[in-house]
Amino acid sequence: xxxxxxxxxxxxxxxxTRVAVERSFGLHGADAEQMCATxxxxxxGGFWSTxxxxxxxxxxxxxxxxxxxDSDAAGRDxxxxxxxxxxxxxxxxxxxxxxxxxxxxxxxxxxxxxxxREIVWSVSGEPIVDGDGEFAGFRGHIVDVTRDRQSxxxxxxxxxxxxxxxxxxxxxxxxxxxxxxxAFAPQRRPCAVMLIDLDRFKxxxxxxxxxxxxxxxxxVAQRLIKVVGDKDRICRLGGDEFQVMFPDVEDRGRLGDxxxxxxxxxxxxxxxxGNRCTIGTSVGIAVSPYDGETAxxxxxxxxxxxxxxxxxxxxxxxxxxxxxxxxxxxxxHLEETMHDALIKGEFELHYQPLVDLASNRVVxxxxxVRWNHPESGLISPALFIPIAEESTMICRxxxxxxxxxxxxxxxxxxxxxxxxxxxxxxxxxxQFPRIVATVLMATGLDPDRLELELTESVxxxxxxxxxxMFKSLKGLGVRLVLDDFGTGYSSLSYxxxxxxxxxxxxxxFVRGATSNDNRNRAIISAIVALANALGMDTxxxxxxxxxxxxxxxxxKIGMVQGYIYSKPVRVEHLFVDLPDExxxxxxxxxxxxxxxxxxxxxxxGVIHEDHYYPVTLRNLSQSGALIEGLLDVPIxxxxxxxxxxxxxxxxxxxxxxESSQGISFARDLVSDGNGGLCTxxxxxxxxxxxxxxxxxxxxxxxxxxxxxxxxxxxxxxxSVANRKARREQALT
Ligand code: C2E
Ligand code: CA
Ligand code: CA
Numbered sequence: 001x002x003x004x005x006x007x008x009x010x011x012x013x014x015x016x017t018r019v020a021v022e023r024s025f026g027l028h029g030a031d032a033e034q035m036c037a038t039x040x041x042x043x044x045g046g047f048w049s050t051x052x053x054x055x056x057x058x059x060x061x062x063x064x065x066x067x068x069x070d071s072d073a074a075g076r077d078x079x080x081x082x083x084x085x086x087x088x089x090x091x092x093x094x095x096x097x098x099x100x101x102x103x104x105x106x107x108x109x110x111x112x113x114x115x116x117r118e119i120v121w122s123v124s125g126e127p128i129v130d131g132d133g134e135f136a137g138f139r140g141h142i143v144d145v146t147r148d149r150q151s152x153x154x155x156x157x158x159x160x161x162x163x164x165x166x167x168x169x170x171x172x173x174x175x176x177x178x179x180x181x182x183a184f185a186p187q188r189r190p191c192a193v194m195l196i197d198l199d200r201f202k203x204x205x206x207x208x209x210x211x212x213x214x215x216x217x218x219x220v221a222q223r224l225i226k227v228v229g230d231k232d233r234i235c236r237l238g239g240d241e242f243q244v245m246f247p248d249v250e251d252r253g254r255l256g257d258x259x260x261x262x263x264x265x266x267x268x269x270x271x272x273x274g275n276r277c278t279i280g281t282s283v284g285i286a287v288s289p290y291d292g293e294t295a296x297x298x299x300x301x302x303x304x305x306x307x308x309x310x311x312x313x314x315x316x317x318x319x320x321x322x323x324x325x326x327x328x329x330x331x332x333h334l335e336e337t338m339h340d341a342l343i344k345g346e347f348e349l350h351y352q353p354l355v356d357l358a359s360n361r362v363v364x365x366x367x368x369v370r371w372n373h374p375e376s377g378l379i380s381p382a383l384f385i386p387i388a389e390e391s392t393m394i395c396r397x398x399x400x401x402x403x404x405x406x407x408x409x410x411x412x413x414x415x416x417x418x419x420x421x422x423x424x425x426x427x428x429x430x431q432f433p434r435i436v437a438t439v440l441m442a443t444g445l446d447p448d449r450l451e452l453e454l455t456e457s458v459x460x461x462x463x464x465x466x467x468x469m470f471k472s473l474k475g476l477g478v479r480l481v482l483d484d485f486g487t488g489y490s491s492l493s494y495x496x497x498x499x500x501x502x503x504x505x506x507x508x509f510v511r512g513a514t515s516n517d518n519r520n521r522a523i524i525s526a527i528v529a530l531a532n533a534l535g536m537d538t539x540x541x542x543x544x545x546x547x548x549x550x551x552x553x554x555x556k557i558g559m560v561q562g563y564i565y566s567k568p569v570r571v572e573h574l575f576v577d578l579p580d581e582x583x584x585x586x587x588x589x590x591x592x593x594x595x596x597x598x599x600x601x602x603x604x605g606v607i608h609e610d611h612y613y614p615v616t617l618r619n620l621s622q623s624g625a626l627i628e629g630l631l632d633v634p635i636x637x638x639x640x641x642x643x644x645x646x647x648x649x650x651x652x653x654x655x656x657x658e659s660s661q662g663i664s665f666a667r668d669l670v671s672d673g674n675g676g677l678c679t680x681x682x683x684x685x686x687x688x689x690x691x692x693x694x695x696x697x698x699x700x701x702x703x704x705x706x707x708x709x710x711x712x713x714x715x716x717x718x719s720v721a722n723r724k725a726r727r728e729q730a731l732t
Contacts, residue, residue: 046061048139067081100392169236226265227258256317260317312674352368365418392425474499485505524555547593627663635655637652
């Protein structure tokens, strides 16, 4: 390869480092350069620099091979040279995080993996400021600390417990798991692994101090021991993460009970030195041999389950399922293609009207981003925004969204406003106010017509920076909106202390408030009263039906956003053909919220004697199900039901009418921790094949369902007698 080093050297951003060397040692030009070269040559570490967008400008030659291999480094995103930090763990100082903050950082640990070789790096950097005082990138030092880490680990080889909590430490637990799995595998004995992660621990640590944080962790350990019973099965992995192993346990009913008890126990308030605090807990569970045969696989899958648990709302447990691996792969794919998507212009904005309830006039819109993916079609922001937030991509995408929304809004009539969602990562970037100011200037949009929607999570960072950010944004004259109110930590004190112009009441509140439970309604009513007293506007989100609209009116909420007025639409459908520049929408929708009855359309298999039939699952409860797809099944017929992924349960037909049957399970199903159900036990492929179950049942089911839907085959008749009778009937 034509030396990348020499190419990069021409754009050396390292020059200012040399200036520093010259000053401190009184060296001159060539000497200083020589010193830097010696430093690099002695493998004492290397230098790197990036531009403002985080792309590599300079990288010491010695590091190229270790970090990049043969491929080209110029122009690559610096943070992508390292393994992506584990998602879902709050508050770690990771490279993407410190990059977003654009401030000085020291000794951030990052890992790289190249050709199976893992290297641990310590990375430090400081921002480069150009002549106009603008952020122009980073410059810094990087050093391989793999060996130091190893010797530190070797030094603690003898220690088997975690000094703080007295639980097993990570290394020791890993050894135990490896030994257990190796011993259990030949006998096919099961073993479950549970990963436990605390929610909001970082907040406690930051607000009450590390000493309180440490005491809290000790109390958590005590509670864990109480639930699990055996101290020698519990490990503190580090930080606020714990791991528990359950040898010879595969019953998901039992595991779910334990996980549920852990969540309840750890969520009880703690009293520490007179402080009362509460934290939440998420749990991921995987069980060998179904979810993997080796300790590594099972732990990785428990980790995916933990990720899913954290993202399905806090305070949940989840069992690993194959879909999680697929969605992890999908996430990786989206992450890899996101950078190009922005360049190729695959993002687009849709706008949803914000309507004044009294006059039905559109007074603003909310910009909602979509990714028009060449293969997958329109991808929901709920899917890709969280991925973008794990890297610095969110800042670039966010800036594009802001610019596009302001450009569009500048063309709209009158004083119509545009609301733009701001990610907490963008909010943490000290440059954010400057970006907003630049966009406003470039597009000529009156700042008062721009609303920035923030969620409560912005309050989870250090207080001072947050206050300063609020100040500088307000200083620009833009309006601030508290989004999703009622979903997060929902402290009314946020409303009093932060300069919001408007609060947006979350859809879940609107939805809940028309049901029988009147508590929601009382809470909204109190929030609206407080907002009115503080001079803030109020808007209700997700209004779909007339009874919800009436309720919103009764509660004196001024504005509405929801399907009852309009879904989000493309920009060309906004403000067209308006003679007096007023866009009035008449509400349209159902009178009442239909009660959400979970109608299911999943295809599953049932086995009777030697036949394997596809049926549609219409309804599922712990003790039974309603299935459809077989004609005339006699009451009392025994079935083996195949729910997929090795989940089988015995059932008996208890009701039967034409093509639908009510079946009752031999054993109750158990909670899957996420509002669904699963079987207690599972069967491995080899059990099934030995029992004569067709190997590719999933393929078979999908194919049959397709044929049925296209009318190429008709519903199978169950009993031979019936089949004969029907055929005769058809002939006459
Ligand atoms: P959000 O900010 O709470 O946005 C409102 C979401 O509710 C939108 O979903 C909208 O289409 C949907 N919605 C509005 N009215 C109704 C209704 O009557 N019924 C129902 N069922 N849904 C309704 P969408 O567009 O899928 O966005 C989902 C989330 O993705 C947003 O929630 C926001 O958190 C995030 N997001 C969307 N666009 C952006 C963006 O430009 N930047 C950032 N950072 N996040 C975005
Ligand atoms: Ca929003
Ligand atoms: Ca919202």
